[in-house]
Amino acid sequence: xxxxxxxxxxxxxxxxxxxxxxxxxxxxxxxxxLKAKLDVVPALPEYQIQRxxxxxxxxxxxxxxxxxxxxGSYRHYAPPAIAALAMRGEFLTxxxxxxxxxxxxxxxxxxEWQTYICLLTGMDIANASVYDGATALAEAAIMALGTTGRxxxxxxxxxxxxxxxxxxxxxxxxxxxxxxxxxDENGTTDLAALAHAVESKEYAAVALQSPxxxxxxxxxxxxxxxxxxxxxxxPIAVVAEALSLAAFAPPSSWGAQIVAxxxxxxxxxxxxxxxxxxFIASTQEHMRRIPGRLVGKSVxxxxxxxxxxxxxxxxxxxxxxxATSNICTNQAHCALIATIYLALMGxxxxxxxxxxxLARSRELxxxxxxxxxxxxxxxxxxxNEFVVDVGAPAEGVLASLQALGILGGVDLGRWxxxxxxxxxxxxxxxxxxADINALAAxxxxxxxxxxxx
Amino acid sequence: xxxxxxxASQPLIFELGQEGRANRYLEEGKPLESFLPKSVLRDDLPLxxxxxxxxxxxYTRLSHRTFGIDLGFYPLGSCTMKYNPRVNDxxxxxxxxAQLHPYTPDELAQGALQVMYELxxxxxxxxxxxxxxxxxxxxxxxxLGALLIAKKYFKxxxxxxxxxxxxxxxxxxxxxxxxxxxxxxxISLPSSERGRVGVEEIRAILGPxxxxxxxxxxxxxxxxxxxxxxxAAAVHEAGGLMxxxxxNANAIMGYARPGDMGFDxxxxxxxxxxxxxxxxxxxxxxxxxxxxxxVEYLPTPVVAASPRPNGETGxxxxxxxxxxxxxxxxKSIGPLRSxxxxxxxxxxxxxxxxxNGAEGLKRVSQLAVLNANYLRVNIAEFLETPYVxxxxxxxxxxxxxxxxxxxxxALDLAKALLDYGYMAPTIYFPLIVxxxxxxEPTETESKETLDGFVAALREIVEQAKSNPQALFDAPVTxxxxxxxxTRAARQPDLRWRPPSVAHQNEVS
Ligand SMILES: Cc1ncc(COP(=O)(O)O)c(C=O)c1O
Numbered sequence: 002x003x004x005x006x007x008x009x010x011x012x013x014x015x016x017x018x019x020x021x022x023x024x025x026x027x028x029x030x031x032x033x034x035l036k037a038k039l040d041v042v043p044a045l046p047e048y049q050i051q052r053x054x055x056x057x058x059x060x061x062x063x064x065x066x067x068x069x070x071x072x073g074s075y076r077h078y079a080p081p082a083i084a085a086l087a088m089r090g091e092f093l094t095x096x097x098x099x100x101x102x103x104x105x106x107x108x109x110x111x112x113e114w115q116t117y118i119c120l121l122t123g124m125d126i127a128n129a130s131v132y133d134g135a136t137a138l139a140e141a142a143i144m145a146l147g148t149t150g151r152x153x154x155x156x157x158x159x160x161x162x163x164x165x166x167x168x169x170x171x172x173x174x175x176x177x178x179x180x181x182x183x184x185d186e187n188g189t190t191d192l193a194a195l196a197h198a199v200e201s202k203e204y205a206a207v208a209l210q211s212p213x214x215x216x217x218x219x220x221x222x223x224x225x226x227x228x229x230x231x232x233x234x235x236p237i238a239v240v241a242e243a244l245s246l247a248a249f250a251p252p253s254s255w256g257a258q259i260v261a262x263x264x265x266x267x268x269x270x271x272x273x274x275x276x277x278x279x280f281i282a283s284t285q286e287h288m289r290r291i292p293g294r295l296v297g298k299s300v301x302x303x304x305x306x307x308x309x310x311x312x313x314x315x316x317x318x319x320x321x322x323x324a325t326s327n328i329c330t331n332q333a334h335c336a337l338i339a340t341i342y343l344a345l346m347g348x349x350x351x352x353x354x355x356x357x358x359l360a361r362s363r364e365l366x367x368x369x370x371x372x373x374x375x376x377x378x379x380x381x382x383x384x385n386e387f388v389v390d391v392g393a394p395a396e397g398v399l400a401s402l403q404a405l406g407i408l409g410g411v412d413l414g415r416w417x418x419x420x421x422x423x424x425x426x427x428x429x430x431x432x433x434x435a436d437i438n439a440l441a442a443x444x445x446x447x448x449x450x451x452x453x454x
Numbered sequence: 455x456x457x458x459x460x461x462a463s464q465p466l467i468f469e470l471g472q473e474g475r476a477n478r479y480l481e482e483g484k485p486l487e488s489f490l491p492k493s494v495l496r497d498d499l500p501l502x503x504x505x506x507x508x509x510x511x512x513y514t515r516l517s518h519r520t521f522g523i524d525l526g527f528y529p530l531g532s533c534t535m536k537y538n539p540r541v542n543d544x545x546x547x548x549x550x551x552a553q554l555h556p557y558t559p560d561e562l563a564q565g566a567l568q569v570m571y572e573l574x575x576x577x578x579x580x581x582x583x584x585x586x587x588x589x590x591x592x593x594x595x596x597x598l599g600a601l602l603i604a605k606k607y608f609k610x611x612x613x614x615x616x617x618x619x620x621x622x623x624x625x626x627x628x629x630x631x632x633x634x635x636x637x638x639x640x641i642s643l644p645s646s647e648r649g650r651v652g653v654e655e656i657r658a659i660l661g662p663x664x665x666x667x668x669x670x671x672x673x674x675x676x677x678x679x680x681x682x683x684x685x686a687a688a689v690h691e692a693g694g695l696m697x698x699x700x701x702n703a704n705a706i707m708g709y710a711r712p713g714d715m716g717f718d719x720x721x722x723x724x725x726x727x728x729x730x731x732x733x734x735x736x737x738x739x740x741x742x743x744x745x746x747x748x749v750e751y752l753p754t755p756v757v758a759a760s761p762r763p764n765g766e767t768g769x770x771x772x773x774x775x776x777x778x779x780x781x782x783x784x785k786s787i788g789p790l791r792s793x794x795x796x797x798x799x800x801x802x803x804x805x806x807x808x809x810n811g812a813e814g815l816k817r818v819s820q821l822a823v824l825n826a827n828y829l830r831v832n833i834a835e836f837l838e839t840p841y842v843x844x845x846x847x848x849x850x851x852x853x854x855x856x857x858x859x860x861x862x863x864a865l866d867l868a869k870a871l872l873d874y875g876y877m878a879p880t881i882y883f884p885l886i887v888x889x890x891x892x893x894e895p896t897e898t899e900s901k902e903t904l905d906g907f908v909a910a911l912r913e914i915v916e917q918a919k920s921n922p923q924a925l926f927d928a929p930v931t932x933x934x935x936x937x938x939x940t941r942a943a944r945q946p947d948l949r950w951r952p953p954s955v956a957h958q959n960e961v962s
Contacts, residue, residue, distance in 0.1 A: 002809070002810055002814045002817050002818055002821075002897070003536070003537050003539055003729070003809070003897075003898050004817065004818065004821045004897040004898055005898070005899070005900040006821055006824075006897075006900070006901070010900070010901045011821075011824065013901070014824055014825075014827075014828040014901060015824070017828055017831055017832070018824075018827045018828060018830075018831050018844075019831070020827075020844070023820040023823075023824060025844075026820070026823050026824060026827060026844055027705075027706075027709045027819060027820060027823050027846075028709075029678060029680070029706070029709055029710040030680050030682075030683065032683050033682060033683050033710055033714050033715045033716075034709065034710060034714075035708065035709055035710055035711060035714065036714075037579075037582065037711070037714075039579050039580055039708070039812035040575070040576070040579040040812075041576040041579055041580055041807060041810075041811055041812040041815065042572055042576050042770075042804070042807050042808050042811065043808070043811050044808065044809065044810055044811030044813065044814050045808050045809070045811075047541050047809070050541065050545075050805055050808045050809060051541070051544075051545065053808060054545045054548070054569075054801070054805065056565070056773075057550075057551075057565035057566070057568055057569050058548055058550035058551065058565055059550070059565065060563075060564040060565030060568065061550040061551065061554050061558075061562065061563055061564070061565040061566055062562045063554055063555065063558035063559065063562030063563050064549060064550050064553045064554055064558075066562065068555060070555045070557050070558070072557060073556075073792060073793070074555055074556050074557070074793065076553070076555070078479055078480060080477070080479050080506070082506055082509065082510055084547070085510070086509075086510060086513040086514065086517070087513075088543065089513075089514070089517045090522050090523075090524030090525070091517040091518070091520040091521070091522045091524065091525060092517055092520060092522065092733070092734055093522065093524075093538065093543075093731045093733055093734075094522035094523035094524045094528075094535075094538050094731050094732070095520055095521060095522040095523075095732065095733070095734040095735075096528070096530055096533050096535060096732045096734070096735070096877075097732070097734065097735035097736075098520075098734060098735065099530075099878075099880075100521070100868065100869075100872060100877065100878050101934070101937040102869070102872055102929050102932040102933070102934055102935065102936065102937065103520070103521035103872050103877070103929075103932055104519075104520055104521060104734075105516075105519040105520070105932075105933050105934055106464075106515070106516030106517055106518065106519030106520035107516070107520045107734045107735075109464065109466070109516055109519070110513070110516050111734075111735075112466070112948075112949070112950070113466060113467050113468070113950075115948055115949050116466075116468060116949040116950045117501070119949045120499075120500050120501060121501075125949075126948045126949060127948075127949070129735065130735075130736070132591035132592070132595060132737075132791055133591065133791050133792040133793070134792050135789070135791055135792035136591070136595075136790070136791055136792075143635075161792075163789060163792050163793070164792065166788050166789050167788070167789050167790060167791060167792065169788055170602065170753070170787055170788035170789060170790060171598075171635070173602065173605075173606075173787070173788070174598070174601070174602050174605060174635055174636035174637060175635070175636070175637055176637055218494050246496075247496075247499060248486050248490065248495060248496065249490075249494055249495065249496060250494060250495060250496045250497075251496055254496075263792065270547075270552040270553065270798065271552070271553055271554060271555050271556070272546075272551060272552050272553075272554065272797050272798040273551065273554040273555070273556050273558070273563065273566045273793070273794065273795075273797040273798075274556035274792070274793025274794045274795060274796075274797055275591070275737070275791070275792075275793055275794075275795060275796040275797055275798065275799075276591070276736070276737030276739075276796040276798060276799060277792065277793075288946065288948075294735060295946075295948055296948070297942040297943070297946050297947055297948055298942070298947040298948075299937055299938045299939070299941045299942035299947070300937070300938050300941065301934035301935040301936060301937050301938065302927075302935040302936050302938070303934075303935055305461070305463060305934050305935075306463045306934075307934040307937040307938075308937075309937040309939055309942050311939065311942040311943050311946060311948075312943055312946060313943075314943075316627070317594070317627035317628050317630075317631035318626075318627040318883070319627070320627075320631075321627050321630040321631060321640070322630035322631060322633060322634040322640040323634070324627070324631040324634070326631070326635070327594040327597065327598060327628045327631035327632040327634075327635055328592075328594055328595075329592065329593065329594045329626075329627075329628050330592040330593065330594070330723070330725065330732070330735060330736040330737075330738035331592075331735055331736045331737075332591075332735075332736045332737045333733055333734040333735030333736050333737075334731070334733025334734060334735075334736060334737060335733075335736075335737055337733070337734065340467075341509065341513055343501065344467050344502070344504055344509045344512070344513070345477055345479070345504070345506060345509050346477070346479065347471065347475070347476055347477070347501060347502060347503035347504055348473065348499045348500070348501040348502070348503050349473075349474060349475075349476035349503050350476055350477060350479055350480065350503075351499065351501065352483060352486070352499060353476075353480045353481070353482055353483040354480055354483070355483065355486065356483020356484050356485070356486055356489070357480055357481070357483050359483075359486065359489040359490065360483065360484060360489065363489065382490050382491060382494055403559060403562075408555070408557075408558065408559070408562075411557050430480055
């Protein structure tokens with residue numbers, strides 16, 4: 002219960018209030034008063050709570066497996082200094098920094114986060130965070146709808162299926178339709194189809210993910226960008242693997258005006274899907290449509306540097322139904338973790354991490370390509386994940402690998418009927434050669450079994 | 455350099471460090487050109503390199519410039535800033551939870567699914583709903599999900615003319631903002647002089663275009679909407695749905711349930727009621743509850759349970775079940791987020807439920823309401839409290855008279871409290887109370903803490919009368935004084951720029 006009241010406290014306080022009993026304070030009209038018996042988990046002393054969770058923990062055997070899972074959630078090295086700093090009570094138990102004078106530290110950290118995101122994406126501004134990568138895409142689309150006054154969004158089919166699904170959920174609410182552009186035999190967005198589609202001038206935005214869901218660089222060419230710009234469509238870049246920004250040319254370089262992303266890779270725990278750190282960055286011209294909190298640098302009454310939440314006239318607590326978004330509580334603590342990660346890694350560490358992801362994933366790719374019956378589906382440059390065609394139902398092959406203690410990747414047939422025999426495999430700096438050899442050996446056996454069923 | 459006692463500002467991380475001052479967390483990587491064509495690579499990566507010690511000092515210093523519950527009393531109304539038990543974090547950070555990938559096959563993530571299942575079942579019982587979704591990331595996110603459900607529900611019933619959402623004028627800003635994100639028109643309903651929604655007033659605006667009525671109960675004035683059953687009946691009679699904003703759930707546990715009050719949809723902010731640390735602005739966690747007729751519309755996925763094939767037995771009923779993520783929900787509004795839930799927070803919330811059980815949660819509400827009323831009667835001795843009656847977990851006070859007589863506003867009182875080592879209450883919300891201070895102590899504060907706060911506020915109010923200028927200058931003990939918000943908004947500086955670029959911008 003964590004409440005400090007002694008019986009004497011309670012009696013004294015009731016006396017001061019001038020009321021007889023606690024029940025008198027909490028009474029509600031009889032017709033709605035609680036009558037049911039509540040079925041809540043039982044109260045336990047703290048050490049027993051830990052034991053109860055020991056039981057749950059044991060049943061998450063997946064953490065012990067050799068894992069090649071990625072697809073929007075990545076296993077990267079997180080230095081222990083991150084937790085030591087981020088879990089400090091001052092940060093952990095603060096609310097949104099409404100009172101700037103006693104929140105300078107957190108406000109500065111968010112200002113640093115905004116800067117890091119700008120430096121990595123090449124954009125002019127970034128917000129204090131949104132819920133995650135998928136909602137970042139949805140919010141970016143809403144920015145574009147507001148700017149253009151149009152009612153349709155165009156999105157690449159090579160963009161994360163969950164992100165597209167969330168985009169659709171949000172767009173349903175606004176009676177906005179979402180159309181998809183196919184990907185071609187290279188695994189990248191069909192840019193000719195894209196250029197043709199935007200000609201209608203009906204789309205508020207076109208969204209591409211790079212590296213895309215298949216792990217491949219997937220950006221607008223100059224001619225596609227010209228067509229997009231000529232049609233008044235706003236190019237949105239989606240980044241689901243933020244570490245790739247350390248290697249690849251930033252989204253600004255191929256014309257993106259808004260970047261919607263996920264920063265989980267920067268030290269944030271995978272935690273079965275959350276909490277993560279979504280971000281939105283944009284060019285200067287979209288500043289007043291950006292959702293959520295923004296921290297600005299200003300001065301105090303003595304002229305000292307001071308940080309404060311700003312441009313709040315965009316937000317729900319001021320603008321109510323005319324706000325740019327309903328977001329209130331965002332993901333500040335995850336953004337803080339990512340900021341500390343970036344500070345610790347620095348330019349040098351981040352480059353090393355990117356290079357190691359490139360190296361290990363290539364080691365994995367060649368090991369897998371050497372397995373009889375397995376082929377790399379696409380030849381285009383990838384970051385740390387890629388598509389393998391196993392020539393047999395991926396679901397069965399993955400089940401066989403699982404029986405040998407290996408989570409071989411994500412079954413793409415789950416979303417793409419034409420890719421039933423394909424697996425998305427990921428390797429990061431934490432993937433070892435032993436992992437890779439074990440997978441290659443097991444894959445050989447698994448394909449043998451399933452190719453002949 | 456800043457220390458806990460100095461007002462010198464702390465430089466930005468970008469102004470520290472030297473290129474090449476790397477920490478050896480990983481081995482050196484080969485040049486990127488050995489893996490990728492130059493055309494896809496970036497030219498530069500303009501980030502600072504800092505030693506670990508410098509980074510540790512930097513963020514430790516920033517923490518010294520940040521106020522959290524761990525430092526002192528945080529009576530921020532509507533936010534339920536109660537103690538965040540450390541055991542919850544310790545459990546959530548265990549590798550079996552923290553390192554679990556969201557695409558782990560169900561059979562290898564049974565523990566995680568069981569956590570979600572137990573939390574969902576407990577919340578459903580505690581609040582009288584048929585089911586909860588753990589998908590939404592915060593309260594506002596759940597509001598959006600609930601209104602999407604309402605929209606879809608009416609569409610399937612052929613009632614697309616229902617395009618109005620009723621929101622009392624005391625409601626939080628996220629309520630109307632969420633309604634607008636679903637294309638609904640917002641009707642603001644003025645509160646009665648009792649600070650509540652009146653049955654007759656709401657009847658007058660109900661009609662065939664009513665979609666949803668969103669209410670907070672107790673409302674943001676800390677008052678229980680005692681006509682709630684009649685209001686819900688009227689809305690239902692008009693064919694509308696009732697939405698419960700559960701930000702104030704800390705006031706009702708063990709005494710009343712939204713389901714029994716007639717609500718069809720609701721959210722909880724587990725980062726308020728169930729002790730999840732707010733983290734300086736999230737991450738939150740916003741379970742979305744529905745009555746039986748709306749279960750099919752919940753966001754995907756939901757946790758499904760079935761009896762274990764071999765009838766294995768365990769200590770708890772849920773130990774005899776097996777779990778899966780169910781995505782096959784044809785009527786669902788679809789997912790609201792990338793992955794299933796802010797799962798680490800589901801772990802924390804369940805650990806908190808285990809620390810309390812049903813009886814403990816009832817006690818939580820009792821003591822939260824006791825603390826609020828104790829503060830209310832003490833503060834009423836020297837500050838106007840517009841609603842003179844028993845409050846629930848929070849109450850409002852007003853600095854209107856102080857402003858009229860001495861020019862001292864709620865903002866000035868708030869800033870002065872910072873000098874006494876307290877976080878300020880919520881100010882200027884709800885919007886209908888002039889010069890409003892909204893005070894919520896929570897149950898985890900002791901009588902001594904409350905007495906100390908009352909004494910400080912009393913002194914400040916006395917000073918407002920004798921020496922108002924002192925309050926206009928407050929705070930003076932903090933690392934900075936009042937911040938120039940106008941300048942921040944007029945000349946937005948939202949990021950650091952490398953010196954050369956910053957210089958160019960100044961020139962142009
Ligand atoms: C009454 C009320 N409703 C809704 C919200 C929104 O919740 P969240 O910040 O979790 O999105 C809040 C909290 O900020 C609130 O106080």
